[in-house]
Structure formats: structure tokens, C-alpha cells
Amino acid sequence: MPVDAKKLIVFEKLMEEIDVGVHAIDAAGRTIIYNEKISEIENMKPAEVLNKPVGELFEFSEGQGSTLQKALKEGHESRNVKQTYLNNKGLEITAIHNTFPVRYEGEIIGALEVTKDITRLEKLVQENMKNGSRRYNFHDMIGVSAGMQEVVDHAKRATRTTSSVLITGETGTGKELFAQSIHNGSARSSGPFISQNCAALPESLIEGILFGTKKGAFTGAENRPGLFEQAGGGTLLLDEINSLPPDLQSKLLRVIQEKSVRRVGDTEEREIDIRLLATINEDPVDAVTHGRLRKDLYYRLSVVSLFIPPLRERMEDLEPLCRHFINKYNDLFQLEVKALSPEVKNLFYDYHWPGNVREVEHVIEGSMNLVTAEDRIETSHLPLQLRRRLSVSQPAESAVPEKEELPHLKDFLHEKEKVFVQQALKRFDYRVQETADALGLSRQSLQYRMKKLGISKIRI
Structure with missing residues (x-):
């Protein structure tokens, strides 16, 4: 040559x-x-x-x-x-x-x-800057299911008042998005919106962060307003309210009732003008029963109660969510992905999505990091745990699976509880109070479980 x-x-x-x-x-x-x-x-x-x-x-x-x-x-x-x-x-x-x-x-x-x-670096910087000041509204909600439409409708009604709202939903269902939308749709939208995850606060500092401090109250203390004062004229969101220690829950209840706050180490009462929103990632009745949430605080917070159903109970929302996140990361990553492959779509509908909407976004984002010139997401782009699930649930025709796949415990218990509650309701001709008494539950707890399990209430 x-x-x-x-x-x-x-x-x-x-x-x-x-x-x-x-x-x-x-x-x-x-x-x-x-x-x-x-x-x-x-x-x-x-x-x-x-x-x-x-x-x-x-x-x-x-x-x-x-x-x-x-x-x-x-x-x-x-x-x-x-x-x-x-x-x-x-x-x-x-x-x-x-x-x-x-x-x-x-x-x-x-x-x-x-x-x-x-x-991509430029896009990431711009996206981070945009997200840092992002204000969500109801038009950002993605969901066509009846369950999602119902909770959005109730949330919109809650914008008309200043009553406290307790938002219940599993991790990743979008509780803060609802909270921001309520704030931005209300008369307080021009005021501050302050969000604080209670689980992320160190117990030794949490009281000062919430209520403020007076100089000299403890070593290093300065005159500093707490979140209640900072949110004046606006909305304060306390995320994972059940993570607050019981003594702090008691002080929080006093602040809500008296509409005034006393800084740590101070004797002066300062009036506050806020709307309080709170979120919880478990059944609030269970949280009260097991001492993670004070009963009186629960009643004070849940003047308006919103329950965001998990994604597995509204799978008709999965496709529009995937489409939304594909468009989002097309813009961010300069890609032209148009859809999911049929195999990926089937896998997604078989999956129980324990991380809810947040997990959908992470899976789409992770998959699109592996896309090059393709115009759809294939199974080879998916995270390893989903690819493994695909190989188990859809084996080759010539392969004989060694063992039947076990159901996820959470799904199994959910189905068993639903069947049990349905049978109990049927036994008492769907009379909620009689059924609740027989099951050793309060009427409110049974109604909450019926809603969570997707059981229609035929009689009251």
C-alpha cells in the first residue's frame, strides 16, 4: 500500500x-x-x-x-x-x-x-438558574386521570381562602408543586413563598430557624427573624411536618392559634400574617396513631386536606408525563427523541413506580444521557434495575424461568388491603360508620383508606 x-x-x-x-x-x-x-x-x-x-x-x-x-x-x-x-x-x-x-x-x-x-453546560447552568426562581402554577400540572383532576380542582378552590392546607402524598408525587400553585393562585402571590423541609433541619437548631432568635439567647445567637416572620404577607410551607419533634409541634400549634411568634430567648410576641401549608408523606391518621403527629396539630393543619394519589393508581398519567420529560430533556440536551419504544412503554406500564413522578423524571433523564442519534428511548438506554426487570418479565421464548417473579411487597399488601376493605364494606352494605366500627377504625380513617385504595363510596 x-x-x-x-x-x-x-x-x-x-x-x-x-x-x-x-x-x-x-x-x-x-x-x-x-x-x-x-x-x-x-x-x-x-x-x-x-x-x-x-x-x-x-x-x-x-x-x-x-x-x-x-x-x-x-x-x-x-x-x-x-x-x-x-x-x-x-x-x-x-x-x-x-x-x-x-x-x-x-x-x-x-x-x-x-x-x-x-x-450542554450552558443549558445546565440556565436550567439551574431558572429552577432556582421557578414559580409553579396549576397549568404546570400534568395529569389526565380523574384522581389527579379532582385534587387539582380542590387545590384551586383552596386559593380563595387563607385556611391551612395539609397535602398528603408519597415521596415524589409533587406535593410542593401543589403548594406553590396554591400560593401563586391566591391573593398572597405577590408575597414571599418560603419552603422548609422539616426532616432536613438539625433538632438543635430547628426552633431558632422556625421562630427566630434573640441576641444572647445562647452562644453565638444573633437577632434574627425565623421563617414565620420572613414569610410575612405570604405563604410558609413546612414539608414533612411529621418529622418535627413533639415539643416543637406543640409550639407550632401555639403559633398557629395565636397568630404570633416569640423568638428563642425573647419575651416579646410578634404578630405574624402568613398562610401555612404543610405536607406529609404518610397516612396522617397513622402518623397520629403512632405519635408522629399531634392530633390537635393535625386538626389545625387539615382545615383543607389534599390527597395526591401515587402514580401506580393513575397510570393514565404516565404517558403525558413521559412526553413532558422527553421534551424537557430534548431542549436541555439538544436531542430529538420523539417517543418510547414499544418495549419500553410496556415495561413502564408494568412497573409500580415507587418513586412516583420524580422517579419517572430521573429514569427519562438517565436514559436520555445514553441516547446518541436515536429518536426514541430503547431498553438499552434504561437504568440497570429496569433492564433487569424487563429480562425477568419478558424472557426469551426458548428460556424457561427458574422461578416465578415475586410481587413487590408494597403492591401485594395494597391489593390485599383493598380486597379486605371491599369485603368488609360489602358485608355491612357499604355503611361506612358500621364498617369502621367493626374494623376498629374511626370513620375518618376508613374514608381515607377507601380514597387511597380507590374504593368508591356507594352509601354513607
Whole structure:
């Protein structure tokens, strides 16, 4: 093989493997080299670019032309130049360019550009900034199921008053989204919205964080308002209220009843004007029964009660949720994923989603990190635990499974409880009070369980 042919093979292999984009044009401004990496960065296939003028392929903002064309026409060399421009599909690209004219015997015969991709980094920074100040409203709610529509309707009604609201739902169901929507739909929307996860507060500091401190109350204490004062004129959300210690729950109840707060170490009572929202990730009746939530505090907080059903009980919402998150990460990652493959869709509908909507988002995001040029999410893109589940639930025809797959304990108990409660209701002709007495439950606890289990109340 001639030496020149060998060099060409080595050059082509180099262009495939290097982790930077390479774009070269000839003296006429037409593309002669467009490697794999630059194709990935600019989301354009080589066939769309090769042998075409650069000016016809990309759109630059006014006053900022192509660095390649500038190098060709003016012999200008530039290093580490950040540019944002549009490709032939209108997608925005942000990259760092190193651009050089190519000379032969003193004459410019072309130009070469080496590119590093920072589009995704830019998108991530912008997304984080946007999320830091994001204010959710009811139009951000995604759900077509009757259960979801019902809780949204009740939440919208709650915007008309200043009553306390207790939002119940499993982790990942979107409790804070509901809380923000209630605040932003109310007359207090121009006031502050302050959210605090009670489970994340150290017990030794929690009282001062909530109620404020007076200078000298303890070593290092300063005059500092607590969350109740900071939320004045607006809304305070206490997330995972059942994580508060009992003595703090007692003080919280006093603050709610008296509408005033006393800073730690102080004797002065300060009036507060807030709307209090709280969330809990378990059955509040169970939390009261087991001493994790004071009964009097529960009654005070649950003037309005919202129960967000878990995703497994409203699977008709799964497809619109997936579509929403695919669109979100298409924008963020500069991808063009259109859908889930049929195999992935079947797997998703078989899965019980213990992490609810938050888990759906994480699975979609993780999968799309593995997508390259595909236009749909395949099983090979899924996280390992879901791929394993697929291999168990859909074995090859020739394979004989060693053991039948065990149901998840949570699903098994849910179904058994539903059957048991339905049988008890049927026995007492669906009279709720009589059924509750027979089961050793309060009427309210039985009604809560019926709602959670998806059992319709025929008689009262």
C-alpha cells in the first residue's frame, strides 16, 4: 500500500476517534472535513455539510460571523472564542472555537476549526438558574386521570381562602408543586413563598430557624427573624411536618392559634400574617396513631386536606408525563427523541413506580444521557434495575424461568388491603360508620383508606 494511502487511513481514523470537533473548508469556503464529533456537537450529518458553503449552513447573530470564514478571508487566527449560533434546523449551538487559516507557499488555501462543545453546560447552568426562581402554577400540572383532576380542582378552590392546607402524598408525587400553585393562585402571590423541609433541619437548631432568635439567647445567637416572620404577607410551607419533634409541634400549634411568634430567648410576641401549608408523606391518621403527629396539630393543619394519589393508581398519567420529560430533556440536551419504544412503554406500564413522578423524571433523564442519534428511548438506554426487570418479565421464548417473579411487597399488601376493605364494606352494605366500627377504625380513617385504595363510596 502506498505511503500516502496509509496516511489517509490513519488520518480518517484520527478524525473518527478524537474528542474534539474538526471542521475544515477549502479556498472556496466549502466544507472538506467534518468529523464525527463536530457532527454530534452541531447535530448535523456530514452529508448535510460536506461540499457546501459555510454561510448557507449556519446562522450567526448580527455582527458575529463565522470564525472559519473570517480565517479564510482575512487570515485571522483566533483561540478559545465562544460562539452561539444556529444550525440548519434552527437549533442553538454554543461552542468554544480555535480557528486557523491554512497556508501553502504563502497563499491561504483553506481554514481549519477545532471545536469544544459547551452547549450542554450552558443549558445546565440556565436550567439551574431558572429552577432556582421557578414559580409553579396549576397549568404546570400534568395529569389526565380523574384522581389527579379532582385534587387539582380542590387545590384551586383552596386559593380563595387563607385556611391551612395539609397535602398528603408519597415521596415524589409533587406535593410542593401543589403548594406553590396554591400560593401563586391566591391573593398572597405577590408575597414571599418560603419552603422548609422539616426532616432536613438539625433538632438543635430547628426552633431558632422556625421562630427566630434573640441576641444572647445562647452562644453565638444573633437577632434574627425565623421563617414565620420572613414569610410575612405570604405563604410558609413546612414539608414533612411529621418529622418535627413533639415539643416543637406543640409550639407550632401555639403559633398557629395565636397568630404570633416569640423568638428563642425573647419575651416579646410578634404578630405574624402568613398562610401555612404543610405536607406529609404518610397516612396522617397513622402518623397520629403512632405519635408522629399531634392530633390537635393535625386538626389545625387539615382545615383543607389534599390527597395526591401515587402514580401506580393513575397510570393514565404516565404517558403525558413521559412526553413532558422527553421534551424537557430534548431542549436541555439538544436531542430529538420523539417517543418510547414499544418495549419500553410496556415495561413502564408494568412497573409500580415507587418513586412516583420524580422517579419517572430521573429514569427519562438517565436514559436520555445514553441516547446518541436515536429518536426514541430503547431498553438499552434504561437504568440497570429496569433492564433487569424487563429480562425477568419478558424472557426469551426458548428460556424457561427458574422461578416465578415475586410481587413487590408494597403492591401485594395494597391489593390485599383493598380486597379486605371491599369485603368488609360489602358485608355491612357499604355503611361506612358500621364498617369502621367493626374494623376498629374511626370513620375518618376508613374514608381515607377507601380514597387511597380507590374504593368508591356507594352509601354513607
